[in-house]
Amino acid sequence: MDLLERLAERESRKRHTAASESDRKRLGAFLTVVVVFAVVFTAGMIYVSKSNTIYFWDDSTYWDMGRAVADGDLKGDFLRKVYDSIGTDDYNYLAALPSAAWMTLFGQSRVSYVAGLLIMYVLPFFVLVYSLAKKLSKAPRFAFAASVFMIPATAFLAFSGFVDVGGLLIIAACYNLYYTRDGTANEIWRYIVIGILLVLLMVFRKYFAFFSVSFLTAMAMDCILFKRKWRNLIAAGASAAILLCTVFMPFLTGILLKNYVALYEGYSYSVGTDMRLITRYFGMILPLLLFIVPFASAARRQEYRPIFAWIQMLVCALMFMATQTHGQQHLTMYIPSLTVLVLFLTNVISKQWMLIAVCLLACVNSVNTYIPREQPGNIQDIDHMALIPDFSMLPKHREDTEAVLALKRDLDRAVPEGKHCGVLSSSFLLNDSILRNVEPSIRAGITRDPDYIVGLPEVDSRDSGRLEELYTADYILVASPAQTHLAAGEQTIVDEAVASFENGTDIAESFAEVAGFARELDGFTVRLYERVDDVGLYQRSLFEPRLFY
Template identity: 25%
Template structure:
């Protein structure tokens, strides 16, 4: 039977099938070796992701036939150089990674250890995490193999993200734009690739420790399908593939659900506009297209409702706008201004030019209309809840890159002579590089070179982070450990800035030790999200920063502010504590260790809670 089956398979397909069978057999054999088994199992998610990308590239003929080998070499050089540059950047840091800077690194260490030691339990943990956690472990799955193989350091973590999420997206997007613009010359390939690589918004979250760039891959794949297929002619395979990618995007990070909602909204509005303004587009065509995407939506909802009901209910019913209100900094116009300033006026002008060119050009009109509408919908929905942090801008990265490339393509092709075109392309690329260097290279002279013109660049700058008070923080942590070791005494940190907070102390010795002070409670940083910390009353030692340290508006962190003030001023609550020792940190901040001198009675505890009852009288969950 196998011989008959193989005889029906021709040429390359036959070779690939044989290689696949040999590979599976070897995999099963090596799986029996105890030492190799966890590595092989961790290899599967990575292999699955890369296989999906490669199949879509092949299915939609994205790889150009012209100069293909040169392009492959170019991608190899890109991978090598980018790995060296990112490794060099992280190596120059002398920093304690805390909060979001370390949260994903910490989760990756914990989950990969579980995956390697108890595969069955790890699979269960993935499912439980999807159902219950805003920041689940899904993005960790594909990077585990490289992360574990390379030692589990912060450098390993960042490079794993670079090689499995950022670089594949850059390659996929470059191939997508090469096909869209029909670029055959190797010189054109180089200009396009460098223009995409030097987009700072791609790397900023990566260098800050975020792994949310997994969503860029799914978005890139969705754009490939959207551009290369007529919407009314979507096959069952296309519908299933779109549904899978949209579900994977939403599950990878909860806030990517805004992109999914924006996608369906934009498709519907774009189809209505086609019906209204294109005479040859008939109502039956409209119904056929809408029905295709209706099937996609229904399939997504059914899969989520049946298999991920907890995720679906939580996403729809949770009051995120209240829980994350502390992270909404300013009004809509201020947030929009922040979006522009983050990317820079230089990019935004080219993005705007690209959008105008896209919607007026027949070839790019539909996808430009969809992406433009979707960006507006995403912005409106997201800003109802909170402001954008740097990783949230990934919601716009693929869209902005698309319009940026369109803008550059339009400007360069306004000219007739190829030599002048090349000169203009070099000038644009030079400005792009100056923006990139201004964002990541502290010794960059781009600002000096352009003088006042440097304001056109993005305002987000990330240089290797170095703090000079790590010895003092080490002494503080050692002192608190000495006070609490082999006792039931607990510590609570009343400070919430990048200079001092509980997570800085906790992550002081990563990756060797994930918790440098086991006796320390988790601090409640955001009042409306975290509520009142009863742990303060249970703690023998309170660590307070002087001056009081916030990372948000003081009115959103009143627990930190009011109780710290009480201790520093020794009022009714504070007089129950005395200072044991203080440590000098950066920016003339002192960390003061207070010890409780007397047991807190009900009256004192009531006094502290009364300080917050007026502010949070309408929040029944604040004291729970």
């Protein structure tokens, strides 16, 4: 009996020790994720609260929409309006709903908005990355931390207000479902869920369709090269196709099947421009280092899964560049695969110097973004390929915020209630989005709801069917010389309309300048015109032949 009691006591101690070890590991994992996220969150709050800039276009689109929804813009048949926007709008309300809910609870300031992106999207993404690290890396805590600090663009895109970081969460879920070697690895439900997630991803932001196609392509290559089961790919593809062709048919026909090559012709630059943008945010050293990972993993561990991540990125990049040039938000299509490759990278570390090199690269990539340097004003101003990320995570400061604020408030007084004012300026210095967002951006009080300020047709390849908006505007704010943001010849609508107002000819004959409003603003003149007569067919016939040359 004593012997049995001793054996039972020994087994009890073993179980207690194993349970204690498991608890310590869980606590260590929890603290790792919390500490890393706390660092990122603190950096984000400093960035936003100390910035003095004006958010516009992609930086502000979903902030604007979230505030509008929080203010009740979708009251009455809420779900129908959200669903309809999925099939008609490039920026649909679905992606705005989480931010709207957050801002309803915690306020509509830019600080609150970015805090919401970090907590709702980046934190869960980190949790899923750690889950992946446990599956893929021998040292999950180190691998997780290295992946975050080697790729500071993940945090920066959230700091910049891109709701697109929500896509990282969906992609990380797909990788967690696909990268598994337990007894459920070939269960069909995994791949059905992957297909559903890939559709939800592209509905969330339409350009993620490139990621979804590239992910399925990488799955196909896995079947060809490494004998993965074809039924898994078929299940993922079929579930995606069924969901698209039933629930999201309006999205398929109204958004996905557009001719984006023609639509974004004005936004298509050289491949060199893409490469300069990509290396600006990821550097050259990291991708080159990660290019070695599939070969090292195959040679040392017979591990071939890193090839999947590279196929996804290469296919995605080639398809996207055939359509348009990358913007910074589009880099979210590559961050998850780069993260996965960093996790695999930690497995091929076999020497102390390798460990030191990885730690050093993580530090350099993050710290370099805090070194003050002059930043390019737009993608065309990026003049070199960077070895390490050289974008800036220092708070942004714009010098003319007070002048723009004064312009907005003068417009408030000059344009009568019930009238709308179109903005004939499409540059990074002045556009309709800047005027609508100047007050909330710099935390100034809103003196008048800016919904009377509207955009006019700007880009030839996209807006050629919107000329009526130019002809029927009650007031037009004109910046001279013409303010554009694309290459010469891509915005003739703006160029020629400004020329008409400068010369007082054709369509401008129906407008009269508002006396006493003109002012200089950062090297150009701004004038306000009131429409005093209809723009006739003859005036239009003189104006329109000058467009789209």
